[in-house]
Amino acid sequence: MFSLExxxxxxxxxxxxxxxxxxxxxxxxxIVILLxxxxxxxxxxxxxxxxxxxxxxxxxxxxxxxVGPGGMFQTVADTLKLIMKEGLVPDKADKFLFNxxxxxxxxxxxxxxxxxxxxxxFQIWDINIGVLYISAVSSLSVIGIxxxxxxxxxxxxxxxxxxxxxxxxxxxxxxxxxxxxIVVLTGSLQLSEIVKAQENGWWxxxxxxxxxxxxxxYIIAVTAETNxxxxxxxxxxxxxxxxxxTEYSGMRFALFFxxxxxxxxxVCAIGATLFFGGWMxxxxxxxxxxxxxMDYIPSSVWFMGKTFFLxxxxxxxxxxxxxxxxxxxxxxxxxxxxxxxLFNLLLVAVIAILGWHF
Amino acid sequence: xxxxxxxxDVVNGVSSLLKGMRKTGYYFTxxxxxxxxxxxxxxxxxxxxERFKGEVVMPHDANNEHTCTGCTACELACPNGTxxxxxxxxxxxxxKKKKAIxxxxxxxxxxxxxxxxxxxxxxxxxxxxxxxxxSVFDRTKLTKVLNQPxxxxxxxxx
Numbered sequence: 001m002f003s004l005e006x007x008x009x010x011x012x013x014x015x016x017x018x019x020x021x022x023x024x025x026x027x028x029x030x031i032v033i034l035l036x037x038x039x040x041x042x043x044x045x046x047x048x049x050x051x052x053x054x055x056x057x058x059x060x061x062x063x064x065x066x067v068g069p070g071g072m073f074q075t076v077a078d079t080l081k082l083i084m085k086e087g088l089v090p091d092k093a094d095k096f097l098f099n100x101x102x103x104x105x106x107x108x109x110x111x112x113x114x115x116x117x118x119x120x121x122f123q124i125w126d127i128n129i130g131v132l133y134i135s136a137v138s139s140l141s142v143i144g145i146x147x148x149x150x151x152x153x154x155x156x157x158x159x160x161x162x163x164x165x166x167x168x169x170x171x172x173x174x175x176x177x178x179x180x181x182i183v184v185l186t187g188s189l190q191l192s193e194i195v196k197a198q199e200n201g202w203w204x205x206x207x208x209x210x211x212x213x214x215x216x217x218y219i220i221a222v223t224a225e226t227n228x229x230x231x232x233x234x235x236x237x238x239x240x241x242x243x244x245x246t247e248y249s250g251m252r253f254a255l256f257f258x259x260x261x262x263x264x265x266x267v268c269a270i271g272a273t274l275f276f277g278g279w280m281x282x283x284x285x286x287x288x289x290x291x292x293x294m295d296y297i298p299s300s301v302w303f304m305g306k307t308f309f310l311x312x313x314x315x316x317x318x319x320x321x322x323x324x325x326x327x328x329x330x331x332x333x334x335x336x337x338x339x340x341x342l343f344n345l346l347l348v349a350v351i352a353i354l355g356w357h358f
Numbered sequence: 359x360x361x362x363x364x365x366x367d368v369v370n371g372v373s374s375l376l377k378g379m380r381k382t383g384y385y386f387t388x389x390x391x392x393x394x395x396x397x398x399x400x401x402x403x404x405x406x407x408e409r410f411k412g413e414v415v416m417p418h419d420a421n422n423e424h425t426c427t428g429c430t431a432c433e434l435a436c437p438n439g440t441x442x443x444x445x446x447x448x449x450x451x452x453x454k455k456k457k458a459i460x461x462x463x464x465x466x467x468x469x470x471x472x473x474x475x476x477x478x479x480x481x482x483x484x485x486x487x488x489x490x491x492x493s494v495f496d497r498t499k500l501t502k503v504l505n506q507p508x509x510x511x512x513x514x515x516x
Contacts, residue, residue: 058382062394320382321375336368 004122004300032124036113040106040262045075047261050308051315058319079254087250090153097151102248102255104144109262111137115191116269119279119300123192130191131183134270135176138225141263142168145227145234145244148256152247160243163326164227164234170333171224171231177341178218181210181348182274185357191273198277200285206358210348215275217341222267223314224329226260230321231329268310272303276310279303285358411471411486414441414464416504423512424505426483428459435478440468448510458511466492467500 011031015024049064049072056063064071089098115130117123127133142165149161183189185207186197197203203211224231235243245256272278279299283291324332351357385391395404418424428445442463448456462484476486484504494500 054386057386057389057392060385060391060393062392062396065396316379316382316386320378340368 003298004119008122036110036124039113040109040258043265044258044261045079047265047311048075048078048257050311051261051318054312054315055319058316082254083251085250087252088247090247092153093247094151094153097147098247099252101144101148101151102252102259104147105141105259106255106262108137108141108144109259109266111140112263112266116266117191117195117273117278118303119298122279122300126190126192128190131179131189131194131274135172135179138263138267139168139172141259144259148248149244152244154247156240156242156246157244160234160236160240160246163236164244166326167227167231167233167329168225170330171221171337174217174333174337174341175221175225177338177345178214178221179270179274180345181207181214184345184348184352185211191278195273195278195280198280198283200283201358202275202277202280202282204275207348207351208357210344210351211275211357213340213344214348215271217337217344218271218275219310219313219317220337222271223317224333226263226267226314228260228264228314229318230323232318232323233326233329236323264311264314265307268314269303269307271310272306276306277302278306406488410488410490411473412489413466413471413487413492414469414475414484414504415487415489416462416484418506418509419512421512422506422509424483424509425481425512426459426462426505427481427511428457429480431478431480432462432475432484435474437472437474438468438470440465441475459505462504464502464504465500466502467497 012024012028015027018024019027052074053063053071055061064074067074067077089095112134114125115123115127115133117126145164145168146161149157149159149164152158182194182203185203186194188194188197198206200206204215205211207214227234233243235245240246245253248256279302281291281294281297281299281302283294397404416424416426428443430443430445433441433443442465444460444463445457446460448458471486473486476484492500
């Protein structure tokens with residue numbers, strides 16, 4: 001049976017057989033870096049194409065259909081165009097920060113990749129405070145955005161960046177509370193433990209009402225955190241031209257664009273891990289036969305399937321809902337999501353203590 | 359009381375969002391709803407809306423007859439001088455003098471497809487046709503004579 005675990009163990013064994021342990025470790029690091037960079041590039045291409053196709057279908061259009069079969073190579077062509085374009089730096093921009101900002105945003109995406117379990121025993125870094133690490137690092141991306149907005153020396157950029165700051169700081173709270181719900185149910189911050197706890201059913205089923213509420217809150221909050229419509233005030237094409245990346249062009253713009261999609265992938269991967277059991281196949285309680293059949297589907301397929309389902313959900317939001325005004329945005333967080341998530345946390349604590357979950 | 363309002367707010371909000379998602383979800387799962395026309399590829403099977411306005415034409419029947427009486431209502435109705443009716447006098451069979459058109463000149467490059475001439479025409483002699491491939495290399499080709507050579511007014515149209 002196909003499994004990523006087998007590949008990694010055989011590669012590791014081979015490396016440790018051929019080289020001394022330090023060399024082998026260094027080479028493993030290089031391999032991991034290369035893999036994550038290529039995953040980023042691939043995800044950027046696939047997700048942009050997916051977004052355009054989903055958007056087209058929802059708006060009763062066809063979407064890209066000229067470059068390659070069914071428009072498959074449209075994003076490749078776009079990327080080539082962006083690479084060849086001149087990256088313009090405005091005269092009065094803060095050159096250092098301006099050039100640094102896209103890399104900060106990308107770096108955050110790369111750091112977030114570390115604790116995600118892509119398949120059974122296929123994880124870069126199984127850190128025991130995984131969930132905490134994720135919520136800590138994901139809030140760093142706002143620094144990159146603020147940097148970009150400030151360094152551009154452009155009022156649209158600055159406004160967009162400030163909005164993005166307000167938005168991410170507020171929505172971090174309810175995202176954190178939603179994640180805490182699962183932590184309360186599992187009793188562990190380690191992502192592999194959280195996945196293991198869902199062996200006899202995913203938390204969204206086992207945790208019933210509070211898990212469902214937490215899932216809805218999580219999806220809303222991460223949509224806001226990744227600056228996507230209906231919360232894309234930071235970009236808001238119709239008001240701020242392009243928000244914080246107004247002044248960016250060429251490859252620097254491409255990095256921002258890529259970072260947006262990478263962030264979506266990561267939050268969806270985390271959502272899938274917390275609520276849908278990550279790589280864990282669909283197991284129902286004690287139905288041994290059913291569980292056994294489900295185990296035949298490779299765990300990486302399960303993980304990717306769940307993640308892409310959540311990504312589709314977020315895209316569906318984007319192409320259905322109109323953009324919120326900035327006061328409505330903050331109202332939604334502070335008057336609705338935050339009280340509900342606090343109440344939900346109380347509920348889940350009661351349920352976890354009394355053992356009312358499955 | 360406040361709590362009741364709050365909860366009903368949330369429920370209303372969620373249900374209206376779900377309604378929107380149901381609509382877009384329906385479109386997503388029903389590709390047959392797609393209305394895109396891949397124009398140059400499907401020129402033969404192009405589907406245009408009935409009310410599409412491409413240019414003014416004067417329909418002629420099999421006997422090369424039209425229904426234009428030369429009343430110049432269209433010329434008067436046109437806001438930007440697109441139509442010019444050149445009239446002449448004809449003698450009908452019983453020797454009566456009758457006004458008829460010599461030529462109806464239509465200048466496509468001035469036309470905004472506002473449809474006012476069609477509305478003004480008392481005998482429905484001109485209609486809007488759904489042609490839109492109008493590009494030519496010479497501007498003078500855009501000035502068209504709508505009545506065909508040798509055509510005459512149909513009997514019984516006053």
